[in-house]
Amino acid sequence: MKNLFGLTMLAGLFAAGAAHAQISDGVVKIGVLNDMSSLYADIGGRGSVLAAEMAVEEFGGKVLDQPIQVISGDHQNKPDIGAGLARKWIDTERVDTIVDVPTSSVALAIQEVTREKKRVFLMSGPASSDLTGKACSPYGFQWTYDTYALAHGTGGAMVKQGGDTWFFITADYAFGHALERDTSDAVKAAGGKVLGSVKVPLNTQDFSSFLLQAQASKAKVIGLANAGGDTINSIKQAAEFGIVAGGQKLAGLLVFLTDVDSLGLKSAQGLTITSAWYWDKDDASRAFAKRFMARNPNGRPPTYTQAGVYTEVLFYLNAIKAAGTDAADRVSAKMRTMKINDFMTKDGWIREDGRIMRDMYLEEVKSPQDSKYPYDYFKVLATIPAEQAFRPLKDGGCPLVKN
Amino acid sequence: MLEALGISAPALFGQLLIGLINGSFYALLSLGLAVIFGMLNIINFTHGAQYMMGAFGAYLLLEHLHLGYWWALIIAPIVVGLTGVIIERLFLKQLYQLDHLYGLLLTFGIALIIQGLFRNYYGSSGLPYRAPAELQGVRNLGFMFLPNYRAWVIVVSLVVCLTTWFVIERTRLGSYLRAATENPSLVRAFGINVPRMITLTYGFGVGLAAFAGVMAAPIYNVSPLMGADLIIVVFAVVVIGGMGSIMGAIITGFGLGVVEGLTKYFKPEASDTVIFVIMVIVLLVRPAGLFGRRV
Numbered sequence: 239m240k241n242l243f244g245l246t247m248l249a250g251l252f253a254a255g256a257a258h259a260q261i262s263d264g265v266v267k268i269g270v271l272n273d274m275s276s277l278y279a280d281i282g283g284r285g286s287v288l289a290a291e292m293a294v295e296e297f298g299g300k301v302l303d304q305p306i307q308v309i310s311g312d313h314q315n316k317p318d319i320g321a322g323l324a325r326k327w328i329d330t331e332r333v334d335t336i337v338d339v340p341t342s343s344v345a346l347a348i349q350e351v352t353r354e355k356k357r358v359f360l361m362s363g364p365a366s367s368d369l370t371g372k373a374c375s376p377y378g379f380q381w382t383y384d385t386y387a388l389a390h391g392t393g394g395a396m397v398k399q400g401g402d403t404w405f406f407i408t409a410d411y412a413f414g415h416a417l418e419r420d421t422s423d424a425v426k427a428a429g430g431k432v433l434g435s436v437k438v439p440l441n442t443q444d445f446s447s448f449l450l451q452a453q454a455s456k457a458k459v460i461g462l463a464n465a466g467g468d469t470i471n472s473i474k475q476a477a478e479f480g481i482v483a484g485g486q487k488l489a490g491l492l493v494f495l496t497d498v499d500s501l502g503l504k505s506a507q508g509l510t511i512t513s514a515w516y517w518d519k520d521d522a523s524r525a526f527a528k529r530f531m532a533r534n535p536n537g538r539p540p541t542y543t544q545a546g547v548y549t550e551v552l553f554y555l556n557a558i559k560a561a562g563t564d565a566a567d568r569v570s571a572k573m574r575t576m577k578i579n580d581f582m583t584k585d586g587w588i589r590e591d592g593r594i595m596r597d598m599y600l601e602e603v604k605s606p607q608d609s610k611y612p613y614d615y616f617k618v619l620a621t622i623p624a625e626q627a628f629r630p631l632k633d634g635g636c637p638l639v640k641n
Numbered sequence: 642m643l644e645a646l647g648i649s650a651p652a653l654f655g656q657l658l659i660g661l662i663n664g665s666f667y668a669l670l671s672l673g674l675a676v677i678f679g680m681l682n683i684i685n686f687t688h689g690a691q692y693m694m695g696a697f698g699a700y701l702l703l704e705h706l707h708l709g710y711w712w713a714l715i716i717a718p719i720v721v722g723l724t725g726v727i728i729e730r731l732f733l734k735q736l737y738q739l740d741h742l743y744g745l746l747l748t749f750g751i752a753l754i755i756q757g758l759f760r761n762y763y764g765s766s767g768l769p770y771r772a773p774a775e776l777q778g779v780r781n782l783g784f785m786f787l788p789n790y791r792a793w794v795i796v797v798s799l800v801v802c803l804t805t806w807f808v809i810e811r812t813r814l815g816s817y818l819r820a821a822t823e824n825p826s827l828v829r830a831f832g833i834n835v836p837r838m839i840t841l842t843y844g845f846g847v848g849l850a851a852f853a854g855v856m857a858a859p860i861y862n863v864s865p866l867m868g869a870d871l872i873i874v875v876f877a878v879v880v881i882g883g884m885g886s887i888m889g890a891i892i893t894g895f896g897l898g899v900v901e902g903l904t905k906y907f908k909p910e911a912s913d914t915v916i917f918v919i920m921v922i923v924l925l926v927r928p929a930g931l932f933g934r935r936v
Contacts, residue, residue: 276866280766410910439913443861443870446659447905447912450785454652470767471862478772478788478860480779500862502769536764 260563261304263332268294268551271320271348272338272363274312277441277467280496280536282363285544286310286338288533293551301558309333313344315440320344324351334564335360335554338547342366342413349378356566360554362546365465365492366416367629370593374636377566378592379573382514382546385413386629387598388491389420391512391622395600396459396489397428404489405457406435407448407472409464414440417463417491433457438464445472449479458486465492470500477505494541498603498615506615507605512598515542515582516616519599522581539613542582549582586624591636595624651784656906657899662791664898665798666853668891670871671878672802673849675890676809678879680822680842683733684741686748688875689868690755691847694721695854696863697759700770710773710859717855718848725847729840752868759865767864776859794856801852802891809887818842877920883933893931 270290272282287310294306309331313320320339327333328351336352339345340363352359353375360379361369367386369378404425408414414437422432433455436448449472452460460481462472469490476488490497493511517527517539526548527539534540540548553573558564561572578586578594586596601616609615631639670692677685698717702708708716728751736743771777772790779786809815821828821835829835854868861867882893897916904915923931 275760276765279760280764283765436909438909441870442913443867444663446662446791447656447902448909450655450659451652451906453786454649454655467765467767467862467864467866474862475860478779478790480786480788483779484786496764496766500766500768500864504771505769535761 261302261558262334262564264304265332266301266304266306266555266558266564267327267331267333267335268306268308269324269327269331269333269336270308270310270338270547271313271323271336271344272310272340273315274310276315278315278340278363278465280500280538281466281494281541282338282340282543282547284310285530285534285538285540286362286547288530289540289544289548290337290551292530292533293548293555297552297555301555301564302562306555313339313341315341315344317343317347321347321351324348325355328352328355328357334358334566337551338363338543340364340543342369342416343411345369346373346412349373349375352377352566358554358566358569360547360550362543362550365413367420367634368412368416370589370591371629371634371636374591374634374638376592376638377570379550379570379588379594380592381550381594382542382596383512383598384593384628385417385420387622387627388417388512389424391598391600391627392489392491392510393421393424393461394428395510395619396487397425397430401459401487401489402428402430403457404430404432404459404461405452405455406432406461406463407445407452408435408437409440409468410437411440413465414438414463418461421461421463421489421491435463438468440468442468443471445475446479449476449481453479453481453484453486459489460486461489461491463491466494466497469493470497473501473505473509493603494543495613495615496538496541499538499613503604503606503609503615506603509603510619511601511603511616512622513542513601513616514596514598515545516599516601516618517545518614518616519618520581526581545582549578549580552580553578589631590639591631591634592638593628595628597624598622598627653903653906655785656902658785658787658902659791659905660899660902661895662794662898663901664895665795666857666871666894667875667878667898668802668894669798669853669856670850670875671882671890671894672805672887673846673853674875674879675882675885675887676805676849677843677846679885679887680818680846681733681839682737682741682822683744683843684748685843685846686745686872687728687752687755688748688847688850689870689872690752691721691725691850691868692854692857692871693759693865693868694724694755695851696770696858696861696867697763697768697854697865698851699855699858700768700863703770710776710855713855713858714852718851721851721854722844722848726840726844729843733843734836752872756865756869763865765864765866767862767867770858770863772859790859794860797856801849802894805849806887806891874916877916881916881920881923881930883930886930886932889930889932 290308311323335358337360342364345364362381367384408418490509498506530540557573561568583596600620699713776790882889905912
């Protein structure tokens with residue numbers, strides 16, 4: 239009798255223990271890793287941390303009876319620092335997923351770390367299409383945009399408008415190279431020609447020398463394969479040198495709301511851009527933006543990478559709930575079976591290569607006269623359906639795709 | 642002959658001119674640093690942050706007081722110069738007897754604090770600021786389009802640099818300054834207020850940095866990080882020119898601007914390291930710098 243009682247107690251203990259063991263280490267920890275202090279800090283930065291916290295609050299703060307925690311770190315746009323921080327988080331701080339990570343060179347490094355350590359990697363920030371191509375991973379998900387979508391969206395549109403000769407000013411690292419490569423392919427596929435390019439070190443202040451080379455090439459379109467502070471400086475100085483007045487067009491291949499805010503509409507008006515989402519798109523988006531702006535220290539609405547962090551964290555937490563565990567293999571498999579429906583995405587889904595399939599938008603920056611209220615910056619020109627926006631599955635070279 | 646080497650003459654001259662313009666900023670900034678180091682023996686790492694404050698001053702004057710570029714050129718350097726005077730009175734005064742290193746650490750720390758405060762408040766993307774209407778527009782020089790504002794930058798930099806050099810090296814006030822740093826007790830014995838001269842010198846150097854900041858606001862991104870990116874290059878310029886030499890700083894500033902411009906034409910990927918390569922070579926061959934007097 240005593241033995242049976244003891245055995246039952248033991249069994250009860252194990253059962254109770256097993257329910258909690260389904261969430262590893264008793265907590266679901268989300269690590270937001272991005273540029274907090276340099277040229278990309280306004281695109282993600284503290285705003286992404288806020289977005290992650292808002293998602294956790296929306297979810298209720300707990301999943302499968304275990305608490306959820308958000309921590310953050312600054313990768314300073316350096317792959318070695320980012321990878322080191324990711325390893326430390328995973329090995330010693332029980333982090334279950336790494337989120338955001340703009341700067342493609344850092345994202346590529348984190349992709350390797352999360353693949354090796356089996357953790358989910360939710361990429362809202364980085365652009366390189368290689369992340370779902372030759373560098374694809376079963377745990378890596380590219381949530382918002384990529385260089386292929388930007389290239390074909392903006393590149394295709396501008397060639398159609400008559401811009402059939404291009405010259406690139408390219409940020410000299412993984413992202414710039416990928417963006418220049420994808421846009422060159424898009425331009426050539428649409429019947430255009432690439433006259434040349436110049437590689438510029440990341441975080442350059444003065445583009446006058448490179449703009450001069452672009453002007454000398456007489457290309458109809460100058461493609462800016464850079465982002466953040468680099469794009470702002472390029473556009474500002476292009477205006478100074480009378481490039482647009484002289485008849486050449488600028489293609490801002492990656493432009494965020496925060497960039498337009500810094501440039502001012504007078505300098506940025508007329509730019510055609512490809513975007514994953516806009517805060518003023520519809521009522522649900524505006525509602526989210528309002529909540530975000532109230533808590534955002536600099537008062538700006540969210541960029542689409544920040545909104546991406548919010549929606550991907552919510553989706554991830556729901557996947558954990560549905561899978562009954564936070565183990566990366568099971569959660570990743572579950573995520574691939576679920577449809578994505580929120581204010582940012584309608585009927586989105588995840589492909590085998592980790593690419594989230596969503597509609598993209600072709601937008602134009604408004605002129606100062608057309609902007610009726612603060613942050614009213616963009617006019618939607620067209621919607622690019624998911625299948626058209628992103629690279630076909632078979633062309634990526636992803637080893638996970640069975641052929 | 643140039644064509645035979647595959648170089649297009651118009652493109653090359655365009656790059657040389659751009660290099661000269663960048664050189665003007667290097668010259669203005671390294672002038673302030675050289676004045677402060679030459680006169681006070683302080684390695685002023687706050688210089689980049691003070692340059693940034695000048696640019697922000699211009700932005701804030703326009704945004705809140707609706708005072709344009711021409712007012713900013715006068716007011717911003719004075720205001721930022723005054724903050725420099727406060728820093729000197731409160732902190733730097735205690736460090737003159739000590740090793741150079743303490744001044745460097747202190748000013749570096751102050752720079753980080755100032756930058757952090759601005760970044761916290763304004764973000765890092767930067768703020769819009771346009772050149773005044775009188776200076777907008779481009780001129781077609783035949784081999785390139787030169788924006789009028791950039792031509793203005795070269796002219797003003799040359800005037801300010803040469804005036805400063807003249808005052809320090811050729812006037813009585815300048816000779817008092819130079820004497821006061823060589824032998825403060827003796828100069829004080831003649832009845833000259835040495836501490837006040839030193840304070841004003843630091844304030845003037847800081848004012849020069851802020852002046853460069855106002856000049857930069859219309860063309861470079863007005864962001865809290867603008868000084869940090871530039872200050873390392875400016876230090877290399879001052880080291881190459883010779884830490885104590887005013888004329889050395891001016892000539893090296895313009896010269897290195899041109900060298901960087903040429904590198905951007907021939908090998909753009911190396912453009913942000915070429916100045917440091919030169920610095921290493923100069924330090925190996927002439928440790929005191931090209932025009933330096935002290936070692």
